[in-house]
Amino acid sequence: MTDEEKMTLLAGWLLDQRAAYPAEGIDGGDLQDALEKYGFLGEFKATEPCFDNCECAEFGFPSSCYRQTGLGTQVRRAYQAMEKASRS
Numbered sequence: 001m002t003d004e005e006k007m008t009l010l011a012g013w014l015l016d017q018r019a020a021y022p023a024e025g026i027d028g029g030d031l032q033d034a035l036e037k038y039g040f041l042g043e044f045k046a047t048e049p050c051f052d053n054c055e056c057a058e059f060g061f062p063s064s065c066y067r068q069t070g071l072g073t074q075v076r077r078a079y080q081a082m083e084k085a086s087r088s
């Protein structure tokens with residue numbers, strides 16, 4: 001699957017959630033699952049906190065921590081740069 005297809009699937013999923021009636025908002029767990037399903041997050045088996053205040057520490061170890069994939073990091077950086085440029 002291409003990166004463009006993954007982005008299309010994620011955007012389509014978000015729009016589908018929004019279109020659901022009655023609207024209930026997007027559940028954080030569902031969003032995380034979609035981000036993983038479409039390749040923006042990957043499950044990592046953590047045996048200690050990834051960094052200070054990492055959420056995975058809440059569940060004890062070993063634990064599953066969801067980290068950005070290369071694609072996730074690339075898209076997020078591009079988003080932040082584009083948003084910053086649009087504000088200046």
Ligand SMILES: [Zn+2]
Binds near residue numbers: 046065
């Ligand atoms: Zn973690």
